Amino acid sequence: MVTLQTIHDVPVLMCAAEGEAISRESDALDLIGDASYQGAQWVVIPAERFDEAFFQLRTRVAGDIIQKFANYRVGIVILGDISRHTAASSALRDFVRECNRGRQTWFLADAEELRERLKG
Template sequence: MSELLTIHDVPVLLCAPEGGTIGGERDALDLIGDAGYQGAQWVVLPVERFDEAFFRLSTRVAGDIIQKFVQYAMGLVVLGDISRHTKDSSALRDFVGECNRGRQTWFLADIEELREWLKS
C-alpha cells in the first residue's frame, strides 16, 4: 500500500511499513515504475521494508538499489531509525552522511524531517 502526497509542491510516493521486502534491483524497479506511473519524484520507504542485507554495505544491495533510483532519476528516502545498523558500522554511518549531502538519496528519521528537507 502506498499513498501519493504532495509536500512543498513535490510529489512523493509514501510506502506503508507493511508490504513486500525490498531486497534487490527487481524490487527497486517495481517501486520506481509504480512511483513514475503515479507521477512521484520521490519514493519514501520505511526502514522496515528493507532486507537486512541493505544495511550491510559489503553485500552491495544498498548500492544496487540506489543505483537503480539514480538511473531513473527518482529520489529515494529511507525513512526511520537506522541507529541499530549504524552503531556498529562506521562505513554505513559514512555512507548515510554522504547520501544526505546529496539530492538523490536521503536517510531521514520521519515525515517531518522530510518536510524540512523538501522545503530547502
C-alpha cells in the same frame, strides 16, 4: 500499499510500513515504475521494509538499489531509525552522511525531517 502525497509542491510516493521486504533491484524497479506512473519525484520507504542485507554494505544491496533510483532520476528516502545499523558499521555511517549531503538519496528519521528537506 503506496499513496501519492504532495509535500511542498513535491509529489512523493509513500510506501506503507507493512509489505514485502525490499531486497533486490527488481523490488526497486517496481517502486520506480509506480513512482513514474503516478508522477512522483521521490519514493519514501520505511527502513523496516528493507532486508537486513541492505544495511550491510559489503552485500552491495544498498548500492544496487540506490543506483537504480539514480539511473531513473527518482529520489529515494529511507525513513526511520537505523541507529542500530549505523552503530554497528562505521562504513554505513559514512555512507549515510554522504547520501544526506546530496539530492538523490536521504536517510531521514521521520516525516517532519522529510518535510523540512523538501521545503527547498
